[in-house]
Amino acid sequence: MTLRLGVMKSIPLRAKHEALGASFTDFGGWEMPVRYSSDLAEHHAVRENAGLFDISHMGEIFVEGKDAGAFLDYALVGAASEISIGRAKYSLICNQAGGIIDDLIVYRLGQNAYLIVTNASNREAVAASLEERSSSFDVVVTDASDEWALLAIQGPSSVGILSKITSAPLSELKYYAISEAMVCGVSCLLARTGYTGEDGFEIYIPVESAAKVFDEIIRAGSDQGLLPTGLACRDTLRLEAGMPLYGHEMNINVNPYQAGFGKVVRLDKPGEFIGKRALIEFSETNPEKVLVGIVGQGRRAARADYEVFVEGSDSAIGVVTSGALSPTLGFPVAMAYLGADFAQIDTPISVDIRGAKTPFTVVKLPFYKRTNKTKRTNSA
Amino acid sequence: MINREGLHYTKEHEWLSIDGDIATVGITEYAAEKLGDIVFVDLPKVGSSTTYMKICGEIESTKSVGELYAPVDGEIVEVNDVVSGNPELVNHDPFGAGWLIKIRFTELPSLLTHAEYAALTGEG
Numbered sequence: 001m002t003l004r005l006g007v008m009k010s011i012p013l014r015a016k017h018e019a020l021g022a023s024f025t026d027f028g029g030w031e032m033p034v035r036y037s038s039d040l041a042e043h044h045a046v047r048e049n050a051g052l053f054d055i056s057h058m059g060e061i062f063v064e065g066k067d068a069g070a071f072l073d074y075a076l077v078g079a080a081s082e083i084s085i086g087r088a089k090y091s092l093i094c095n096q097a098g099g100i101i102d103d104l105i106v107y108r109l110g111q112n113a114y115l116i117v118t119n120a121s122n123r124e125a126v127a128a129s130l131e132e133r134s135s136s137f138d139v140v141v142t143d144a145s146d147e148w149a150l151l152a153i154q155g156p157s158s159v160g161i162l163s164k165i166t167s168a169p170l171s172e173l174k175y176y177a178i179s180e181a182m183v184c185g186v187s188c189l190l191a192r193t194g195y196t197g198e199d200g201f202e203i204y205i206p207v208e209s210a211a212k213v214f215d216e217i218i219r220a221g222s223d224q225g226l227l228p229t230g231l232a233c234r235d236t237l238r239l240e241a242g243m244p245l246y247g248h249e250m251n252i253n254v255n256p257y258q259a260g261f262g263k264v265v266r267l268d269k270p271g272e273f274i275g276k277r278a279l280i281e282f283s284e285t286n287p288e289k290v291l292v293g294i295v296g297q298g299r300r301a302a303r304a305d306y307e308v309f310v311e312g313s314d315s316a317i318g319v320v321t322s323g324a325l326s327p328t329l330g331f332p333v334a335m336a337y338l339g340a341d342f343a344q345i346d347t348p349i350s351v352d353i354r355g356a357k358t359p360f361t362v363v364k365l366p367f368y369k370r371t372n373k374t375k376r377t378n379s380a
Numbered sequence: 381m382i383n384r385e386g387l388h389y390t391k392e393h394e395w396l397s398i399d400g401d402i403a404t405v406g407i408t409e410y411a412a413e414k415l416g417d418i419v420f421v422d423l424p425k426v427g428s429s430t431t432y433m434k435i436c437g438e439i440e441s442t443k444s445v446g447e448l449y450a451p452v453d454g455e456i457v458e459v460n461d462v463v464s465g466n467p468e469l470v471n472h473d474p475f476g477a478g479w480l481i482k483i484r485f486t487e488l489p490s491l492l493t494h495a496e497y498a499a500l501t502g503e504g
Contacts, residue, residue, distance in 0.1 A: 023413075038471075039442045040417040232416060232443050299420040301440065324442055325419045354438070354445070 011056040012149050012207050013214055020228050027231055028121030030057035035230040042233040043327040046196050049225030050155035052217050053234055059123030060148045060204065061116040061130060065139035068112045074273050075133040076106065077256065077265040083108040088176045088193060092256055092264055093126055098278030099252040100259065102126050103244065105193060107178045115178075115189070115204075117150075119246045133274060149210030153217055154200030154237075156370075157224045162201060164220040166190070175199075184216040195234065197241025198370055236324050239333060242293060242366030248304060248321045249291055249335055255279065258287040258337070260365075289318060289337040293365040294349065296332035296358060301325045302351040308336050309357060311348040318342070320351060326367060333367045334360070382475045388488075389497035392433075392449040395475065396491065403452055403488075406479040407439065407470065410501045416441040418467045423448075423459040423481055430454050430483055437480065439470065454485035 008031040017024075022033035033054065035042060045051050063072060069081030078091040088107040092100050102122035107115040118126040127143040134141050153162060159170050168181035173192045181190040189204035205213050218228065235245070244250050249259055256265050256279070265279050296302060302323040307316055323334025334351070342349060345364055350357040388396040393411035397404040412418065420440040430436050430450035437448035459481050463469050470478040492500065 034443075035416060038417050040419075043442075236442055299440075300422075301420075303445070325440070327442065 009057075011054060012210050013054055013056070016211060016214060017054065017228070022228070022230060025231060028057060028119065030120055032057060033228070033230040035232045036228050039230075039232040039236070040327050042227050042229040043236050045225060045227040046155045046198055046229060046233065046237055047328055048156070049227075050153055050157040050161055050200075050221055051196075051227055051229030051233070052214070052221065053152040053154065053229050053231075054149070054214070055152055055202075055234075056149040056207075056210070057120035058150055059116075059118035059120060059126065059143065059145040060150070061118060061123075061127055062142045062144055063114045063116060063130065063139055064142070065112055065137070067137040067139050068114055070271075071134055071137040071139045072106065072114060072116075073269055073271065074137070075130055076104070077273065077275065077279065078106065079266040079269045080106050080108070080114060082269075085110060086177055086179060087174075088178055088191060090264060092261060093129060094256070094275035094279065095129075095252065096275055096278065098255045098275045098282055100246075100250045100254055100256060101129055101252060103246055103250060103261075105191075107189075107191060109178065109189075122246060147207055149205045149207050150202060151205065151210070151214060151217065152194055152196075152200060152202045153221075153226075154194045154196040154229075155198045155226075157221070157226065158198075158200040161217065161221040161224050161226055165216045170201075173201075183213055186213055188213070195241075195243060196237040197243070197366065197368055198237075233327075235322070236327055239322050239324055239335070240326055240328055240366065240368035242335070242368075244291070244335070245322060255282045255287070257282045258290055260291050286340055288340060290340055290343045291321070292336055292338050292343045293363045293367060294320075294334050294336050294351070294360040295363050295367065296334075296351070296360045298358075299325055299332070300353055300356075300358060301332045302334040302336070302353060302358070302360060306354075307352045308338060308360075309350045309352065310342070311350050311359065312357075313350075317349065328368055332360075335365070338362070384475060385494045387475075387494060388451075388491035389494065390449065390451045390491060391500065392447075392451075393501075394449065394451050396451055397479075398488070401484055401486075402457065403454070403483045403485050404479050405448075405451055405481050405483060406474055407446070407448070408497070408501075409474045411446065412471050412474045412478070415439060415446050416443050418470045421463050421467045421470065421480070423464060424456050426456050426459060428456050430456060432489055439467075448480065450483070451491065452483055452485040452489060453487065454483040456481055457484050458482040 025034040072080035318338035
């Protein structure tokens with residue numbers, strides 16, 4: 001196993017974040033901005049206006065060659081060959097036992113070209129798995145993570161802000177679509193994806209031009225309520241939107257059916273794929289534990305690793321994977337793995353919050369869903 | 381405006397303002413900043429007793445939970461109810477309106493001076 005010996009990697013724009021007042025945290029071995037001023041202000045900025053995240057720690061792996069589609073159909077659980085050019089799909093890479101190695105976004109850039117975006121902490125594992133699985137295919141797998149910066153502008157004002165610095169037809173770029181675009185004179189890959197539950201864009205930028213694009217977005221958003229936003233609010237935003245975080249809701253011992261992503265597994269696609277046999281079995285049996293959303297009252301959050309019990313009993317039924325006092329909703333929300341018998345909507349349960357059994361209720365995910373609220377640019 | 385240099389401090393990032401046998405206690409700006417936005421404060425009941433370095437309350441931010449350690453042996457004589465309803469006061473004014481509890485103490489343990497605390501946190 002690889003030991004990182006406490007050396008954290010720096011993202012390319014670290015000094016810029018420091019100048020903006022960021023405090024930093026270790027995330028997946030990377031020193032990342034956790035907040036600039038206030039988690040809550042940054043959270044609300046994304047829900048109401050816009051936020052700019054630097055998520056350059058994420059991995060970018062390109063898969064190119066004659067067999068690219070067929071190879072990804074074999075290596076991942078989804079049907080990459082069915083993705084239209086210029087569109088994206090959420091997918092998973094599993095091991096032979098059906099455990100999740102990582103969750104991914106798969107963008108189809110061309111007939112024989114794909115971009116796979118991985119979590120920072122799993123970049124090496126994904127790159128190694130893809131390399132290993134590619135031996136009998138005519139493809140080239142390239143981990144280009146160090147050459148690409150990734151900025152995410154998220155929130156209802158994103159379209160208005162971005163339209164000031166690109167002539168790309170943003171209204172034609174659909175949700176989960178990607179296109180080459182010039183952004184303030186820099187050739188980028190522009191995708192309408194995100195991890196906040198809001199409309200927004202992820203911009204893949206050659207590292208050497210990242211500072212320019214970052215500055216231009218900050219400037220373009222300065223009169224639109226845009227804030228630089230850190231990982232603290234990114235976590236509460238994705239939690240409200242019911243989106244899983246690898247290492248919390250997913251790990252190598254969790255299969256897609258437990259995590260609620262059975263639909264991402266395309267058992268119906270032709271041919272073999274890694275994990276197929278195990279996944280068929282999982283699909284035919286009800287999982288013992290399933291991922292659910294739970295909500296509480298008051299202001300006390302159920303947090304990761306807190307134990308869940310049958311209401312008013314000492315009988316343990318599961319564990320919380322992520323939780324916080326929801327900044328948007330004002331009450332505690334959490335995701336938890338519970339015994340299947342307790343996973344029905346409206347089931348009352350108890351969470352042990354540092355010794356106090358506290359009532360929660362199972363609810364449908366997500367906790368928060370945006371209404372259509374794209375904002376027009378304020379004219380200057 | 382409270383004179384921070386005249387306060388006592390603990391390694392657990394509490395400050396104490398001593399007036400006779402009453403210690404007013406809060407958390408330092410350094411601690412409040414480390415916690416992030418504070419969204420919930422759980423304080424002990426008036427009349428309950430405190431034991432030196434035993435947990436007597438909790439301060440929760442969106443990201444984490446901080447424990448409030450009793451900096452002295454004694455009895456809680458007042459808690460800041462305004463902070464319970466407006467926990468953000470601990471971020472905005474940790475040495476003033478964001479004070480947490482008042483304890484009638486029997487004996488003052490060895491505490492840090494401002495200079496010692498500043499050295500501990502690496503901040504002035």
